[in-house]
Amino acid sequence: MNRTDNPSVLPALACLLVLFSGCAMVGPNFTKPAAPDMVRYTEGDQPATASGHDKSQTFNKNQEVQADWWKLFHSTALNDLIEAGLKNNPSVAAAEAALNNALESTNAQRSNLMIPAVNAQVGETRQRLSPEAFGFPGNPNTFSLTNASVDVSYTLDFFGANRRQLESMEAQVAAERYLLQAARVTLTANIVTTAIREAALREQLRASDAVERLESKTLSILETREKLGAISQTEVQLQRATLAQTRATIP
Template sequence: MRNLRGVVRAFAGLVIAASSAGCILTKDLPDPALDIPGGYKAARSAKASDAPPTLDWWRAFRSTELTTLMEEAQRVNLDIAAAVARFQQADAQARIAGAALLPTLSGSGSETYSRTSGSSASGLSIGGREVVNYNASLAASYQLDFWGQNRDAAQAAEETAVASRFDREVVALTTLTAVANAYFQVLASQDRIRTAQRNIASAERVLNAIRDRFNAGTSTDLDVAQQESLVANQRALVPPLRQALDQNINALATLVSRPPESVRVTGGSLNNIAIPRVTPGLPSELLTQRPDIRRQEAQLAAATANIGSARAQFFPSIQLTGQGGYQSSALSALFQPHAAFFSLVGSATQPIFDGGRILGNFELTQAQQDELLQTYRKTVVQSFADVDNALVAIRQTTIRLRLQRDVVASSQRAFQLAEQQLRAGTADIVTVLNTQQTLFQAEDALWQAQLARLQAIISLYQALGGGWEPKVERPVNAL
């Protein structure tokens, strides 16, 4: 027993020493050599009222219904749920990979019964001998991770799990922006339908005036036909708008994981949506805010750890195995000191020739790391372009909206004058038709311009990575 205890202590000491010797060859992350600009090209001067997006950034639009849909999507969206399941799988894979860093221990117990033959060499019949043997033992095995192969593999799995968590954030951000876009499409469709119906009523009013002139002999049948064509054209615009309305409501139903029949969207008007002011911050801050950048960074870290694990395969693998227990032919004497036994085996295996498998695997991990490095660099560069594009879109759609409002105001005045002259009998029918068409198109374009500005704001939120964690101001006297 004393010898057995000594062997166990020695085995445990080797395990502890080996577990602290890993990762001697693991490299740091490669330098992406990125050119981080000091500011965004399209950013305007920041104002005191501007602030980075909050975690619940959708509340800045001040729509209770939109907030309800956003919060419901975060709870029940199936894409987000699938992303959560993926990072749970990655966590399990990390635990599996980390198991190689610890010894394996197994216990066994057996009872063996055997009986020898009853015959002898002289042909005489002799009673056979019955033998019963009892065995109880523990077996331990451990691979010394001296070169860091298992530790690097575990680190790669852990980084992959981190990347899966950021992938969930990417899916969540994509889902939330899809909800916002679909909801604003619903509002725009409702506004355009109301405008189309109002324009139909105006066109029918003009048609009645032209018919009165025709009955009085001051207008022609061609004038009536032209106005009837314009009325029919306005009516034909309504079904596609209703189709777009229903499709976007169904899209919202899918995003909140409910059948369309159970979803009721009240909607309203784009005029009731507040326009938030958001500052993009500095490009350097974007690297820690966008989940897709963080995901690529974690994947690059996993690939770097895989290189260390692949490199360690060139070196010998050292395996320690030990077994100890008790063995006796009598159950009552099984756990007596004289029934104890143990064995301890150490082995080393050095690859000599494997047809280039280890070298090929090492070069593969290097190429995979390089691919992820380039992908990471592209993601960062693309993120800067995304923010600039969103800022440009906000600026230009705001200008477009202001100009389109001037177009609508002028078109309304022109149509009112043309309608007055029509009733007075002094208007040219062609002028009346042109002013109607100009007004109807201008009003519809106005709603589309409002929608475009809101979509540009949403694209800025998405480009910035959604909501930002609030900055913690440290006290001046903090250590």
């Protein structure tokens, strides 16, 4: 009797089919989460315009920002600072190394799991055959014997474990790429912020020096007038106190 005609075998076969169909892929399929429903990073709306040094500035929140956004300042010195920082920063170098490592590991694993392995061999040997070994008279003959073989192997992925592993490694590559971008953005933002703050401090120091020179001249004039009896000693002392306060703010 044929086994497939046995009623007790049919339920077992059905269970096996259901099991294999349910395990076609290991693990659930990845579903990209929805982005947060946000239109801005601040609590309230920002003003449409802001007054600048020479003219007002207009904010366009829908405009794409270029990758090298610091070049919009049109400062060669700032560009040189950022270029040197990106080349010599250890955090950026570590992020680049991590990304390269993830890429190489993923490519190597993809080759091992998804691409058939082919191994070809060719060998040649010299053979010497004597008819006397088979009981026949004659002189020995020398000839070349060439052997060629090709081996092809492939890892079967019935349940999708290999594909899931590659998906995980590709996700790691994407994560390392975003970490590298974050390191670069953080570094460039810190350099620009520090450069602007330094420029502001330099301007503040230059203004303080100018004020100190003017107050020194004013004190000299008041001292001359005090000697001539035009003003009292109190006005001179007040000017000296003002000059001392100004000098205290200068590093």
